[in-house]
Amino acid sequence: APAPHAMPGEEPVAAYAPSNANAGARAFAGDGMAKAFGGQAGIRRIVDTFVNRNFADPVIGEIFANHDQVRLRRTIFEQFCFILNAGCDYSGRDMRNAHKDMGVQQADMNRIVENLQFAMAAEGVSFAAQNRFLSKLAPMRGQVVER
Numbered sequence: 001a002p003a004p005h006a007m008p009g010e011e012p013v014a015a016y017a018p019s020n021a022n023a024g025a026r027a028f029a030g031d032g033m034a035k036a037f038g039g040q041a042g043i044r045r046i047v048d049t050f051v052n053r054n055f056a057d058p059v060i061g062e063i064f065a066n067h068d069q070v071r072l073r074r075t076i077f078e079q080f081c082f083i084l085n086a087g088c089d090y091s092g093r094d095m096r097n098a099h100k101d102m103g104v105q106q107a108d109m110n111r112i113v114e115n116l117q118f119a120m121a122a123e124g125v126s127f128a129a130q131n132r133f134l135s136k137l138a139p140m141r142g143q144v145v146e147r
């Protein structure tokens with residue numbers, strides 16, 4: 001079952017109904033993508049590198065400043081692990097509510113993708129597998145970017 005809304009070390013958030021549907025994409029079938037990402041341990045390292053880079057980023061870092069990094073590390077891990085079919089449920093909010101009123105622009109989206117590509121390459125994920133995963137995230141742009 002999905003985790004409760006706030007885990008130890010996290011700030012509370014307004015109540016919502018957890019569901020894997022909130023992850024914003026269907027999971028891949030089979031274990032090919034999970035293996036390409038190094039299983040849960042590889043996904044954990046990728047998410048840590050990705051989150052670190054986003055917070056330290058000279059362009060988009062200010063959007064992340066003052067947001068709950070502990071929660072983000074957990075929910076992004078769950079989301080990636082769920083979509084990659086590596087054995088997780090996603091217990092976070094849906095993409096529209098998570099990014100509401102944050103003013104995210106297309107350029108910010110491009111930047112976050114670059115940070116994710118860096119993190120995946122550092123873990124040795126093949127370009128084919130990187131692009132398959134990015135193609136699951138790309139359609140979420142409409143829920144994340146404000147227009």
Ligand code: HEM
Nearest residue numbers: 060063064067068075076079092093098108109112137140
């Ligand atoms: C496809 C692209 C993206 C995905 C898959 C994604 C995924 C997520 C997830 C899973 C959460 C956590 C939801 C929760 O707390 O319940 C989240 C929150 C957040 N995202 Fe994204 N995100 C994307 C794009 C972006 C972009 C482009 C930015 C800004 C440059 C951004 C900034 C944030 C911030 C600051 C939060 C924290 C919200 C809060 O503290 O309430 N995200 N995102």
